[in-house]
Amino acid sequence: MDQILLQILNGLDKGGAYALIALGLTLIFGTLGVVNFAHGALFMLGAFCAVAVYQFLNLEQVTLDPDNLTPWGTPMEIRVPYIESWFGETGAAILNFAVPLSILVAIPVMLVIGITMERGLIKHFYRRPHAEQILVTFGLAIVIQEIIKVWFGANPIPIPAPALFSGSADIGAAFGFAENAISYPWWRLVYLAFSLAVIGAVFAFLQFTTFGMVVRAGMADRETVGLLGINIGKRFTIMFGIAAVVAGLAGVMYTPILPPDYHMGMDFLVLSFVVVVVGGMGSLGGAVAAGFLLGILQSFASMTEVKSIFPGIDQIIIYLVAVVILLVRPRGLMGRKGVMEG
Amino acid sequence: MSISKTGTSRRTILKGGAILGGTALAAPHLFIRRAYAADYLNAPTGSTVTFGFNVPQTGPYADEGADELRAYQLAVEHLNGEGDGGMLNTMKPTALKGNGVLGKKVEFVTGDTQTKSDAARASAKRMIEKDGAVMITGGSSSGVAVAVQSLCQEMGVIFMAGLTHSNDTTGKDKRANGFRHFFDAYMSAAALAPVLKSEYGTDRKAYHLTADYTWGWTQEESIKAATENMGWETVATVRTPLGAGDFSQYITPVLNSGADVLILNHYGKDMVNSLTQAVQFGLRDKQVNGKQFEMVVPLYSELMAQGAGENVKGILGSANWDWKLQNAGTQAFVKSFGQKYGQPPSQAAQTCYVQALLYADAAERAGSFAPCAIVDAFQGSDSLDGIDSASNKGFVFDGMGNGQTLYRAADHQCFKPVLVVRGKESPKDKYDLLEVVDEVPAKDVWYEPDNPMFAGGELGECNNGV
Numbered sequence: 001m002d003q004i005l006l007q008i009l010n011g012l013d014k015g016g017a018y019a020l021i022a023l024g025l026t027l028i029f030g031t032l033g034v035v036n037f038a039h040g041a042l043f044m045l046g047a048f049c050a051v052a053v054y055q056f057l058n059l060e061q062v063t064l065d066p067d068n069l070t071p072w073g074t075p076m077e078i079r080v081p082y083i084e085s086w087f088g089e090t091g092a093a094i095l096n097f098a099v100p101l102s103i104l105v106a107i108p109v110m111l112v113i114g115i116t117m118e119r120g121l122i123k124h125f126y127r128r129p130h131a132e133q134i135l136v137t138f139g140l141a142i143v144i145q146e147i148i149k150v151w152f153g154a155n156p157i158p159i160p161a162p163a164l165f166s167g168s169a170d171i172g173a174a175f176g177f178a179e180n181a182i183s184y185p186w187w188r189l190v191y192l193a194f195s196l197a198v199i200g201a202v203f204a205f206l207q208f209t210t211f212g213m214v215v216r217a218g219m220a221d222r223e224t225v226g227l228l229g230i231n232i233g234k235r236f237t238i239m240f241g242i243a244a245v246v247a248g249l250a251g252v253m254y255t256p257i258l259p260p261d262y263h264m265g266m267d268f269l270v271l272s273f274v275v276v277v278v279g280g281m282g283s284l285g286g287a288v289a290a291g292f293l294l295g296i297l298q299s300f301a302s303m304t305e306v307k308s309i310f311p312g313i314d315q316i317i318i319y320l321v322a323v324v325i326l327l328v329r330p331r332g333l334m335g336r337k338g339v340m341e342g
Numbered sequence: 343m344s345i346s347k348t349g350t351s352r353r354t355i356l357k358g359g360a361i362l363g364g365t366a367l368a369a370p371h372l373f374i375r376r377a378y379a380a381d382y383l384n385a386p387t388g389s390t391v392t393f394g395f396n397v398p399q400t401g402p403y404a405d406e407g408a409d410e411l412r413a414y415q416l417a418v419e420h421l422n423g424e425g426d427g428g429m430l431n432t433m434k435p436t437a438l439k440g441n442g443v444l445g446k447k448v449e450f451v452t453g454d455t456q457t458k459s460d461a462a463r464a465s466a467k468r469m470i471e472k473d474g475a476v477m478i479t480g481g482s483s484s485g486v487a488v489a490v491q492s493l494c495q496e497m498g499v500i501f502m503a504g505l506t507h508s509n510d511t512t513g514k515d516k517r518a519n520g521f522r523h524f525f526d527a528y529m530s531a532a533a534l535a536p537v538l539k540s541e542y543g544t545d546r547k548a549y550h551l552t553a554d555y556t557w558g559w560t561q562e563e564s565i566k567a568a569t570e571n572m573g574w575e576t577v578a579t580v581r582t583p584l585g586a587g588d589f590s591q592y593i594t595p596v597l598n599s600g601a602d603v604l605i606l607n608h609y610g611k612d613m614v615n616s617l618t619q620a621v622q623f624g625l626r627d628k629q630v631n632g633k634q635f636e637m638v639v640p641l642y643s644e645l646m647a648q649g650a651g652e653n654v655k656g657i658l659g660s661a662n663w664d665w666k667l668q669n670a671g672t673q674a675f676v677k678s679f680g681q682k683y684g685q686p687p688s689q690a691a692q693t694c695y696v697q698a699l700l701y702a703d704a705a706e707r708a709g710s711f712a713p714c715a716i717v718d719a720f721q722g723s724d725s726l727d728g729i730d731s732a733s734n735k736g737f738v739f740d741g742m743g744n745g746q747t748l749y750r751a752a753d754h755q756c757f758k759p760v761l762v763v764r765g766k767e768s769p770k771d772k773y774d775l776l777e778v779v780d781e782v783p784a785k786d787v788w789y790e791p792d793n794p795m796f797a798g799g800e801l802g803e804c805n806n807g808v
Contacts, residue, residue, distance in 0.1 A: 002598055003594070003595060003598065006594040006595075006597070007591060007594060009594075010590045010591045010594055011591075013590065014588055014590070014591075070680060070686075071665070071673065071676045071677060071680060071686070072676060072677045072678075072679070072680025072681045073677070073680075073681070074680075074681075074684075076770075076771075077771070079771070149400075149404070153404075153405055154400075154401070154402060154403070154404035154405050155405040155645055155648065155649050156611055156614045156615070156649040157649070158614075158618065158649060158650060158651035158652070158653070160651070160652065166622075167624055167627070168622075168623060168624035180628075181598065183597070183623075183624060184623075185622040185623055185624070187622065188590070188622070256622075257588070257619070257622070258587055258588060258615055258618075258619075259614055259615065259618055259649055259650070259651075261402070261611065263402065264587070267585065267587045268587075298591065299590075299591040302591035302592055303591075303595060304578055304580060304595055307580070314583070314591070315583050
């Protein structure tokens with residue numbers, strides 16, 4: 001029982017990341033009709049916003065220690081982060097909260113990156129076939145990856161979570177389980193709550209603001225909204241930016257879970273596409289539901305008990321489920337009629 | 343269709359005459375060439391000789407590849423008599439004079455393995471066919487090493503393996519043209535076992551997470567056998583897909599499995615991720631069966647330790663070499679590497695540097711770059727001290743950072759002391775991450791070539807490529 005609960009938590013956690021990326025993907029697809037293969041790269045860029053902030057805060061004052069020599073004869077370096085030598089304990093506390101603070105930086109940065117990407121490149125491909133859109137966005141993803149690699153190297157970069165959230169929470173005890181039967185890392189719980197909050201915010205934005213209403217109308221019938229004299233293209237551009245921010249935030253908060261490297265976007269991209277397809281192309285609710293569903297399924301399939309019956313099932317379960325769902329419901333779980341069928 | 347298929351036409355006779363005539367004219371020249379060059383592939387004819395450095399320049403191990411390349415460039419400098427000479431001053435015996443190899447200046451070409459077998463084979467092939475490389479060296483994965491080694495065997499050049507730790511490289515996939523200086527999974531397990539026993543006792547339950555490819559399998563097999571031998575129980579062995587990223591679904595089952603040791607048979611990014619996440623799940627602070635929960639990483643690397651940051655503290659593993667060792671070879675190498683690049687070399691850099699020098703030395707001793715002559719030069723009849731075995735035979739050298747080392751003739755594997763290392767509690771800087779706990783002598787990590795973990799392959803005949 002405790003195993004199952006733990007795997008559900010794992011699945012929710014992973015599902016949170018899948019759902020956030022898939023939500024952005026499907027937002028872009030629903031509004032602009034573009035299949036954005038660079039979306040994983042946006043997730044990765046978000047993570048590297050956190051890396052950049054962390055490294056900036058960690059800029060070190062280097063003093064040479066002439067009494068201590070390296071084995072090759074140069075003086076040893078003493079490194080102290082500027083922020084600590086200037087602000088003392090406050091500085092150390094800021095350093096400690098580098099990841100949550102990165103959110104403040106990531107929002108404007110990702111918005112600008114998203115809008116630049118849409119205006120600079122992707123808008124030229126609206127009337128082209130999907131295959132060309134895929135090629136150009138995939139190419140863009142590779143370019144972004146390589147730039148990040150030149151700048152930050154190929155090795156994963158560890159980013160610590162705030163000390164407050166290190167360690168595990170004994171959630172089992174609250175539900176009457178034995179002590180430590182179900183303990184789960186604090187930061188992963190924070191991540192789950194955070195992803196739910198972001199998903200909620202996006203839905204509220206689309207549902208309860210005029211801007212969101214226009215966007216939804218545009219998704220349903222772009223031409224009519226345009227005929228009403230609304231500049232729907234501009235709003236869709238902003239939606240692209242918002243989708244980039246959502247992916248970026250997913251990346252920022254993921255850094256303490258997975259030391260980021262230049263390739264992390266690709267690892268998530270393929271799965272997120274499966275999530276979008278299973279959820280139904282263009283369906284926001286479907287993307288979120290499928291994200292959590294597939295996350296949980298993947299976790300269950302990795303259990304030793306399951307693997308002993310179906311070896312290797314953990315690596316194919318998602319695709320297997322995708323095949324079955326597409327056979328039974330060709331438009332995905334909550335797919336609308338007419339999307340990508342014309 | 344059947345015209346002149348068997349009969350001899352006038353044209354054929356003319357052509358044959360021309361070839362005969364040409365041969366007669368060129369005969370003196372041909373005889374001279376045969377003595378040196380024409381009997382092996384890519385024999386250098388000018389005043390230079392070309393080495394091919396096949397390292398990951400892109401992909402997940404690009405940083406490790408960059409360090410290997412730094413080491414090779416340093417080796418080339420030292421071989422050509424530039425710089426301070428590094429290990430040329432400490433290696434014993436040596437035929438190298440610091441004037442190139444066999445009087446030829448060493449030049450090099452590089453290839454990008456991308457840590458993919460097919461890409462690595464393609465780049466090696468390109469360096470052999472287009473650039474005329476007389477040997478190939480490097481790499482940072484056993485999958486790649488095995489693939490490139492068999493390519494070099496087929497094409498007829500020498501392969502000096504870089505960082506590869508699978509038993510198979512000099513086990514079932516060994517080749518006459520291939521040589522490995524790095525240690526292997528069996529040696530890691532043999533070196534770690536006694537330290538694990540003294541630190542964690544004999545009554546332990548181990549849980550394995552294993553990368554699902556050649557290296558992971560042999561690593562798991564080796565450490566499982568070694569720990570079970572000393573009384574540990576294996577609770578489960580779970581294979582994880584290479585590059586899984588998030589390992590949480592493999593780690594949570596460990597929590598309540600009754601295991602009190604987690605052995606991570608992971609390397610590179612996988613190890614960074616699985617270790618980081620295992621620590622997040624509180625495994626290191628857990629008490630199970632009345633004992634402190636422990637984690638073991640059988641194969642350490644400095645770059646991984648950097649990636650895992652704080653999480654490596656106190657965790658035991660093994661290494662081929664460490665820059666903090668206090669011997670003449672290490673100090674000479676660290677000094678020239680540090681002066682040139684401003685950082686200490688990784689163990690990947692050391693094994694590559696040593697391989698390049700050993701190859702050059704073998705060529706110098708053999709008087710030829712011919713692969714079969716190189717193989718002969720490594721045969722030898724020396725033996726390591728303190729090991730009573732018929733297979734303790736080959737080429738013995740010293741002064742290259744690892745102490746007395748045997749290149750065993752039977753399988754082209756080096757035998758030397760193995761380091762047991764631990765993540766440092768309070769590192770002085772970002773290079774000072776591991777401390778050496780023990781230097782396990784070669785006799786304690788020795789195995790016979792027909793050990794079941796290595797059986798099944800044949801060295802075969804050396805191949806000169808013509």
